[in-house]
Amino acid sequence: MKLTIHHLYADMMNLYGDRGNVISIRKRCEWRGIPVEVVDVGLGEGVKPTGCDIFLFGGGQDREQALLADDLSGSKGVDLRAIADDGGVILGVCGGYQLMGNSYETPDGEKLPGVGIFDLHTEPRNPDEERLIGNVLVRVRVPETGEEREIVGFENHGGRTRLGDTEPLGEVVAGFGNNGEDGTEGARRLHAYGTYLHGSLLPKNPWLTDQLILSALRRVDDDFDLEALDDAAERSAFASMASRMAGRR
Amino acid sequence: MGRLLDNARLSAAIAAARSAQIASRRLKRGGGSTVPGVVARRIDPGVLAKLSRRLPLGSAAITGTNGKTTTTRMVSKILQTAGIRAVNNSTGANLITGVTAALISDSTISGTLASQIGLFEVDEASVPKVAEEAELKILAVLNLFRDQLDRYGELAYTGKVIASAFGDLPQDGSVVLNADDPLVASLGRSAISPVYYGVDEPALDTGRLQHVADSKDCPVCGTALVYETVYMGHVGVYDCTNCDFGRPDLDYRASRVRFDGARGTDFHLDTPHGSLEIRIKLPGLYNVYNALAAATVASEAGVGLEEISRGLREFGGAFGRVERVEAGDREAFLLLIKNPVGFNEILRTFVTGADAKHVLIAINDNHADGRDVSWLWDVDFEMLAEARSEGITNGMRPFTVSGIRAGDMAVRLKYADLPVGDVIPDRKEAIQAALEATPPGETLYVLPTYTAMLEIRKTLSELGYTHPFWEDR
Numbered sequence: 120m121k122l123t124i125h126h127l128y129a130d131m132m133n134l135y136g137d138r139g140n141v142i143s144i145r146k147r148c149e150w151r152g153i154p155v156e157v158v159d160v161g162l163g164e165g166v167k168p169t170g171c172d173i174f175l176f177g178g179g180q181d182r183e184q185a186l187l188a189d190d191l192s193g194s195k196g197v198d199l200r201a202i203a204d205d206g207g208v209i210l211g212v213c214g215g216y217q218l219m220g221n222s223y224e225t226p227d228g229e230k231l232p233g234v235g236i237f238d239l240h241t242e243p244r245n246p247d248e249e250r251l252i253g254n255v256l257v258r259v260r261v262p263e264t265g266e267e268r269e270i271v272g273f274e275n276h277g278g279r280t281r282l283g284d285t286e287p288l289g290e291v292v293a294g295f296g297n298n299g300e301d302g303t304e305g306a307r308r309l310h311a312y313g314t315y316l317h318g319s320l321l322p323k324n325p326w327l328t329d330q331l332i333l334s335a336l337r338r339v340d341d342d343f344d345l346e347a348l349d350d351a352a353e354r355s356a357f358a359s360m361a362s363r364m365a366g367r368r
Numbered sequence: 369m370g371r372l373l374d375n376a377r378l379s380a381a382i383a384a385a386r387s388a389q390i391a392s393r394r395l396k397r398g399g400g401s402t403v404p405g406v407v408a409r410r411i412d413p414g415v416l417a418k419l420s421r422r423l424p425l426g427s428a429a430i431t432g433t434n435g436k437t438t439t440t441r442m443v444s445k446i447l448q449t450a451g452i453r454a455v456n457n458s459t460g461a462n463l464i465t466g467v468t469a470a471l472i473s474d475s476t477i478s479g480t481l482a483s484q485i486g487l488f489e490v491d492e493a494s495v496p497k498v499a500e501e502a503e504l505k506i507l508a509v510l511n512l513f514r515d516q517l518d519r520y521g522e523l524a525y526t527g528k529v530i531a532s533a534f535g536d537l538p539q540d541g542s543v544v545l546n547a548d549d550p551l552v553a554s555l556g557r558s559a560i561s562p563v564y565y566g567v568d569e570p571a572l573d574t575g576r577l578q579h580v581a582d583s584k585d586c587p588v589c590g591t592a593l594v595y596e597t598v599y600m601g602h603v604g605v606y607d608c609t610n611c612d613f614g615r616p617d618l619d620y621r622a623s624r625v626r627f628d629g630a631r632g633t634d635f636h637l638d639t640p641h642g643s644l645e646i647r648i649k650l651p652g653l654y655n656v657y658n659a660l661a662a663a664t665v666a667s668e669a670g671v672g673l674e675e676i677s678r679g680l681r682e683f684g685g686a687f688g689r690v691e692r693v694e695a696g697d698r699e700a701f702l703l704l705i706k707n708p709v710g711f712n713e714i715l716r717t718f719v720t721g722a723d724a725k726h727v728l729i730a731i732n733d734n735h736a737d738g739r740d741v742s743w744l745w746d747v748d749f750e751m752l753a754e755a756r757s758e759g760i761t762n763g764m765r766p767f768t769v770s771g772i773r774a775g776d777m778a779v780r781l782k783y784a785d786l787p788v789g790d791v792i793p794d795r796k797e798a799i800q801a802a803l804e805a806t807p808p809g810e811t812l813y814v815l816p817t818y819t820a821m822l823e824i825r826k827t828l829s830e831l832g833y834t835h836p837f838w839e840d841r
Contacts, residue, residue, distance in 0.1 A: 137745075138745050138746055139742065139744075139745030139780075139783075142745065142783050142784075143783060146783050146785075183585075186590065252739070252740075253739065254739070273739070273740045273741070273742060275740060317740075317742050318740060318741065318742045319742050319745045322745065322776075322779050322780070322783060323776070323779070352775070352778050352779050352782050352788070353779055355775050355778075355791075356773075356775030356776050356778065356779045357775075358775075359774075359775045359793070360775075
């Protein structure tokens with residue numbers, strides 16, 4: 120069974136080490152002997168699910184957001200929403216997350232339509248507001264296991280995201296999250312995840328990486344399980360950031 | 369009367385700045401590089417404008433993401449070779465306060481300057497203010513890479529900020545631009561008669577846009593650029609298929625680039641005033657770009673080719689950027705890392721013959737380092753892993769990893785299938801351990817981010833191996 124990573128706009132949206140997320144999924148599959156293929160999905164190219172897929176949608180700059188919103192306004196956006204509705208695995212980070220909502224307003228006041236996977240919208244910051252920048256610690260409730268877990272990352276966004284009828288991915292323990300005001304961070308619906316955390320997100324939080332991999336594999340094999348890996352290095356990196364931010368709780 | 373008062377205020381500002389400088393040095397606050405500027409500007413906000421107008425040859429400013437300090441130091445060396453006395457902000461204090469402080473340290477209390485020309489490296493965001501106050505004759509833009517996005521927002525905006533300063537240059541001023549960086553080259557559209565430099569060396573084509581490429585789309589119309597050659601990141605020979613934008617014709621051109629490992633580099637230089645061979649003591653293509661930019665700035669300032677060649681040949685490296693330190697019977701080679709492009713170039717140097725066996729990487733995430741360490745994932749460690757599996761870097765020992773973000777660095781190496789050696793977050797302990805692990809007669813390559821470099825240098829200094837950095841070398 121092969122897992123396909125569909126890297127959306129890999130050639131444009133490569134800010135903030137999105138590549139780390141691709142590497143993390145690929146290596147954690149390879150180490151378990153699960154074959155992986157990475158497919159770049161560029162402007163004008165459709166998404167072609169194989170059955171066992173993870174869609175990664177990273178962050179870009181404002182000028183690129185407009186190009187992307189345009190590219191997603193046709194069948195590609197409709198397909199992505201259908202994949203999400205069907206329980207497909209999608210991870211959007213920063214700019215990608217914003218475009219998974221209903222709408223995104225640029226700093227110039229242009230309102231771009233989103234894919235509509237999440238009921239949320241994103242507004243630009245007011246002139247007197249700062250970009251939201253810094254390390255983030257988020258507490259995440261994991262419906263799959265009923266556990267509470269934490270994720271760390273780095274956020275850097277001007278846009279303020281307001282959730283409508285969509286669950287947040289988690290609650291902010293330290294940092295800003297969706298808008299710096301309501302304590303929410305990211306969004307989650309079925310197996311679609313959106314978040315402002317990069318840094319890169321998945322290498323720092325291997326349990327989340329494994330959850331994405333497992334969700335993708337279970338779409339073709341209900342009984343699939345992942346063998347445990349030695350995550351001492353990842354745990355140590357996580358612990359050093361989590362304890363550093365504990366002071367900010 | 370007004371003029372007298374004005375001069376009195378200037379003198380008061382300079383005097384206060386002097387006291388602040390002495391106090392700051394005594395407190396060992398990093399060499400007192402900016403504090404005098406802050407103090408003087410508070411007393412006389414016109415201090416920079418007044419002093420800079422007393423420089424007979426005016427001023428040149430160098431900005432961009434990578435290579436500011438090295439390029440500025442290269443120009444400085446060339447000017448020195450040509451017998452022109454330059455004042456520069458050599459310790460990396462590149463905001464307006466640092467530029468002000470540099471001029472003050474060059475001035476008598478009454479405001480008489482010892483130097484003939486000002487030569488400043490300027491932080492991208494500070495360019496408009498420096499251009500407005502200091503009478504710039506030359507403004508050079510080296511490149512614009514994603515570096516400190518958490519400080520400046522986005523690249524296109526940074527470009528606009530820099531271009532907004534072009535109007536402050538006089539009619540006979542020179543805007544010097546790197547033609548191989550599309551965003552930088554596009555700024556030429558806002559300049560009256562820009563001067564372009566670039567590299568023509570098809571043999572250095574990496575064949576692919578690196579993962580870190582920032583501006584692969586036409587900065588004018590947004591269409592994807594077509595690259596004939598990619599040197600590093602988004603720097604190369606390119607063209608837009610949709611609009612009239614493309615890589616401009618070169619006024620200053622480097623070609624026939626030949627690397628000699630960590631020992632140096634040779635290249636051929638064509639200029640509007642003739643051609644010659646250049647030798648620099650620094651490794652890597654990024655230093656070819658620095659030398660080319662330095663040659664262009666010096667030539668535009670009126671320096672002859674002979675002096676340019678000699679100055680570059682004698683240039684020994686800028687503080688901390690590339691520096692050799694004798695550490696007892698071992699040698700430490702410090703290579704500052706700021707961002708993925710620079711890191712990639714250093715790794716490429718290792719692969720192409722630096723024969724690095726002992727390596728210490730130290731990653732901090734203080735403000736001056738960049739607080740976001742995502743960029744580690746854009747560094748092409750996979751290239752090194754590939755070279756290793758092909759037996760090219762056989763002698764290389766597992767890297768020692770240090771810094772506040774040692775954990776993240778270790779994870780990065782793990783995911784590139786590179787072996788991780790000791791993980792020692794404390795910089796002081798790490799440099800000592802890494803030196804001890806380096807056999808006598810061999811070289812330790814130290815790859816620190818900015819504040820980690822300061823800490824490591826301090827430890828080396830305490831061990832008696834180097835000098836405090838404000839003792840200009």
